[in-house]
Amino acid sequence: MMESNFIGFFGEYFGTIISTLGAALAVGLAGTGSAKGMGLAGQAAAGLVSEDPDKFGQALVLQLLPGTQGIYGLLVAFMILLNNGIVGGDAISAAQGWVYFFGALPIAIAGLTSAIAQGKTAVSGIGLLGKRPEESGKAITMAIMVETYAVFALLISMLTILLGTGKF
Amino acid sequence: MKKVSLIAHKDNRKRLLRRLQDIGAVELSSTKLDDLETLETPAGLAELEKQLGDVREALDIIKKYDESKSGFLTPKPAITIDALKNAPSLSMGAQKAMDKTRKFAEDMNALKSRRHRLKNRIGQLEPYKKFDAPLESLGESAYTVSMLGTVPTDNTQRYREICEEFAESAYFEHIEHHKDTFAVYVIMTREVDEKLTGELKYIGFAEAYTKELYGTPADLIFDFNNEFESLGTEADEYEEKAKKFADDKLTLQTMEDYLINEIARERTYEQLGQTGSAFMLNGWIVADAQDAVQKAMLEAAPESYIEFAEPGEDEMPPTAMKNNGVITPFEGVTDMYGVPSSKSVDSSTLMAIFYFLIFGMMMADVAYGIILTLGALLVLKLKKPTGMFRKITTVILICGISTTLWGAFFGNIFSIEGVPSVVNPIADAMTMLILCIGIGVLHILVGLGIGAYAAIKRGRVWDAIFDKISWMLVLIGGVGFALGGIFGTIGMIMALAGVAILLCTQGRKKKGVVGKVVGGVASIYDVTGYVSDILSYCRIFGMGLATTVIAMVFNTIAGLLMGGVVGYIFGIVVLTVGHVFNVGINTLGSFVHTARLQYIEFFSKFYEGGGHAFTPLSIRTKNHRLEKEEVKKAS
Numbered sequence: 173m174m175e176s177n178f179i180g181f182f183g184e185y186f187g188t189i190i191s192t193l194g195a196a197l198a199v200g201l202a203g204t205g206s207a208k209g210m211g212l213a214g215q216a217a218a219g220l221v222s223e224d225p226d227k228f229g230q231a232l233v234l235q236l237l238p239g240t241q242g243i244y245g246l247l248v249a250f251m252i253l254l255n256n257g258i259v260g261g262d263a264i265s266a267a268q269g270w271v272y273f274f275g276a277l278p279i280a281i282a283g284l285t286s287a288i289a290q291g292k293t294a295v296s297g298i299g300l301l302g303k304r305p306e307e308s309g310k311a312i313t314m315a316i317m318v319e320t321y322a323v324f325a326l327l328i329s330m331l332t333i334l335l336g337t338g339k340f
Numbered sequence: 341m342k343k344v345s346l347i348a349h350k351d352n353r354k355r356l357l358r359r360l361q362d363i364g365a366v367e368l369s370s371t372k373l374d375d376l377e378t379l380e381t382p383a384g385l386a387e388l389e390k391q392l393g394d395v396r397e398a399l400d401i402i403k404k405y406d407e408s409k410s411g412f413l414t415p416k417p418a419i420t421i422d423a424l425k426n427a428p429s430l431s432m433g434a435q436k437a438m439d440k441t442r443k444f445a446e447d448m449n450a451l452k453s454r455r456h457r458l459k460n461r462i463g464q465l466e467p468y469k470k471f472d473a474p475l476e477s478l479g480e481s482a483y484t485v486s487m488l489g490t491v492p493t494d495n496t497q498r499y500r501e502i503c504e505e506f507a508e509s510a511y512f513e514h515i516e517h518h519k520d521t522f523a524v525y526v527i528m529t530r531e532v533d534e535k536l537t538g539e540l541k542y543i544g545f546a547e548a549y550t551k552e553l554y555g556t557p558a559d560l561i562f563d564f565n566n567e568f569e570s571l572g573t574e575a576d577e578y579e580e581k582a583k584k585f586a587d588d589k590l591t592l593q594t595m596e597d598y599l600i601n602e603i604a605r606e607r608t609y610e611q612l613g614q615t616g617s618a619f620m621l622n623g624w625i626v627a628d629a630q631d632a633v634q635k636a637m638l639e640a641a642p643e644s645y646i647e648f649a650e651p652g653e654d655e656m657p658p659t660a661m662k663n664n665g666v667i668t669p670f671e672g673v674t675d676m677y678g679v680p681s682s683k684s685v686d687s688s689t690l691m692a693i694f695y696f697l698i699f700g701m702m703m704a705d706v707a708y709g710i711i712l713t714l715g716a717l718l719v720l721k722l723k724k725p726t727g728m729f730r731k732i733t734t735v736i737l738i739c740g741i742s743t744t745l746w747g748a749f750f751g752n753i754f755s756i757e758g759v760p761s762v763v764n765p766i767a768d769a770m771t772m773l774i775l776c777i778g779i780g781v782l783h784i785l786v787g788l789g790i791g792a793y794a795a796i797k798r799g800r801v802w803d804a805i806f807d808k809i810s811w812m813l814v815l816i817g818g819v820g821f822a823l824g825g826i827f828g829t830i831g832m833i834m835a836l837a838g839v840a841i842l843l844c845t846q847g848r849k850k851k852g853v854v855g856k857v858v859g860g861v862a863s864i865y866d867v868t869g870y871v872s873d874i875l876s877y878c879r880i881f882g883m884g885l886a887t888t889v890i891a892m893v894f895n896t897i898a899g900l901l902m903g904g905v906v907g908y909i910f911g912i913v914v915l916t917v918g919h920v921f922n923v924g925i926n927t928l929g930s931f932v933h934t935a936r937l938q939y940i941e942f943f944s945k946f947y948e949g950g951g952h953a954f955t956p957l958s959i960r961t962k963n964h965r966l967e968k969e970e971v972k973k974a975s
Contacts, residue, residue, distance in 0.1 A: 247889040
């Protein structure tokens with residue numbers, strides 16, 4: 173009895189559950205990456221500001237850059253939760269759930285790795301800012317290069333979710 | 341850019357340089373002629389630099405205690421050129437202020453080092469706190485020697501052995517444990533002094549320094565602590581008084597700006613050439629300024645020889661871009677990448693148009709656009725920024741308009757649902773992607789076009805055709821091919837023509853037939869570069885989605901909260917904070933991502949760097965906004 177109930181329950185809500193796992197991964201992994209990246213950059217920024225408080229503004233911009241991956245993860249998770257019956261919508265089919273799950277993966281994976289890599293670039297950029305403050309634009313550009321892949325991941329995640337809704 | 345050369349009598353040198361600094365239109369370049377010695381640095385320069393150092397030192401101290409409020413929006417104080425030149429009249433006050441701050445710094449240091457010493461002494465006496473005889477009783481007397489000291493706890497066993505060994509001729513008192521040592525009092529007969537002290541030292545006994553200390557350790561510690569505290573209060577009072585130093589801040593800042601300009605002018609002496617009685621000056625001017633410069637020069641040095649000339653082929657003049665008021669701020673974006681070579685084409689206008697378009701697409705919200713424009717306007721009005729800050733703020737002001745327009749196109753107002761739109765990016769993602777890629781292709785084509793134009797302008801027509809127009813054919817042909825139908829056929833022919841040109845020409849600089857063929861074929865692989873450049877424009881969609889969806893997140897959360905008075909209050913708080921956050925993070929994102937598309941995808945097609953910005957000898961201020969005399973008279 174127990175077993176059949178359990179399977180029945182699982183079957184009925186499987187789509188919602190698996191897609192929620194996807195949302196959790198998107199926020200969790202991309203957020204981890206951003207926290208790590210911003211942490212690295214923040215340490216370097218604090219070091220620089222201790223020497224030269226006037227550079228706080230520019231250092232803050234560089235620290236902020238690895239923070240966007242976490243936001244992208246949040247966006248993807250939110251779009252999923254809005255459609256899978258948790259925040260909005262109704263319980264979804266298993267296939268639809270898998271689509272959401274796989275839709276969440278690009279930003280979860282690329283968010284995690286790119287934010288850390290971007291954080292490291294930002295650390296070097298803050299070093300550059302300390303030595304040659306007039307070149308801070310270049311430091312920001314270098315960090316933005318890394319962000320490209322998080323933006324692409326976000327794009328594919330969002331397209332998968334937006335275009336994949338209601339087809340399964 | 342034009343070159344200017346001037347030869348005049350030495351007597352006019354000072355006046356001429358002052359005049360040139362006032363008009364701020366000539367960048368001096370070094371005058372190197374083999375039989376002409378350059379002027380040695382004037383002796384006054386070292387004195388000026390020392391003064392500047394003193395002023396800055398005083399300003400550093402003032403800044404530390406300055407409590408006058410100066411927010412982000414507080415503008416720098418205004419100053420006229422005349423007032424700046426009159427700065428020497430302030431030197432009495434400035435000197436007084438500097439003396440005051442220097443004395444303060446010295447006194448503070450003395451106080452600090454006294455406190456530090458006291459702290460050390462307290463630390464040294466701490467182990468003997470329980471020793472209840474006055475310290476002056478220690479030392480040598482007629483028959484005995486007594487001392488205080490510490491022994492490491494590790495050597496307790498050996499210490500006991502020594503105690504036993506000398507039990508007859510010495511008395512040992514164990515005072516107290518302190519960290520990993522214990523304090524002892526030893527009194528011994530003079531006969532064993534040397535031997536016992538030696539053995540004690542061997543096990544790590546450290547004698548306490550008690551000379552010139554009177555009273556019991558506990559009393560001394562108490563007194564020292566009191567003195568330490570009172571010095572602390574004194575330091576606090578001192579620092580409280582130091583806050584008043586800020587009254588002199590403006591005087592010193594004016595002094596600093598004055599000295600900076602004096603030094604800048606004196607430094608130019610190094611670039612002049614001289615003979616016994618005449619000197620020679622070389623420099624760059626903007627071509628339009630020729631008459632004004634000549635007039636100013638003749639006024640300052642009536643008997644001088646002046647010559648203007650076009651820059652030579654092998655010379656590299658500084659770069660000065662000339663654009664109208666709307667485009668000029670966008671030069672800031674180019675300058676962040678690097679100052680272009682003065683011989684390249686000024687692409688500012690085209691760059692600005694695409695910057696405007698792409699930034700707006702990334703933010704794309706009617707309300708956000710209005711917020712950006714009004715916010716930037718407010719900053720410009722209140723802060724009155726100068727330089728790069730002013731340029732960037734103006735760029736945001738202009739791009740706010742684009743944001744509003746694209747917002748209307750995409751139907752975004754705070755991402756509220758149900759606003760009518762021309763294209764709905766979320767429902768119609770494919771159209772949106774095509775739009776982004778379309779803008780990308782256009783952007784790259786324009787970049788290639790500028791490259792071709794620049795090459796043709798220099799008479800290298802074939803280079804333009806082989807390197808730029810060939811790729812333009814491939815790109816346009818590719819687009820046509822994608823459209824299909826009649827365009828498809830034409831497109832295919834164009835693309836093939838482009839490829840044919842590339843195959844035949846891209847190896848032209850290589851040696852040997854094999855090199856040429858390989859070069860041509862290899863160039864076709866650059867297609868991957870172009871494809872990735874074009875796909876890079878997908879980020880416009882990505883950033884646009886980010887703006888929209890973050891706003892949706894906050895709208896939804898606020899929507900869930902709304903209900904009951906408390907709910908509405910929280911809802912409004914979430915909406916306000918959320919949208920402010922969204923505007924902030926996405927303005928930064930849009931700004932840098934748009935800049936990146938310019939730098940990497942656009943500039944790579946034509947940009948020639950390696951220039952240096954035109955920096956004429958002029959009056960510059962660090963702490964003030966320069967106000968033009970005319971403006972003052974008019975108001």
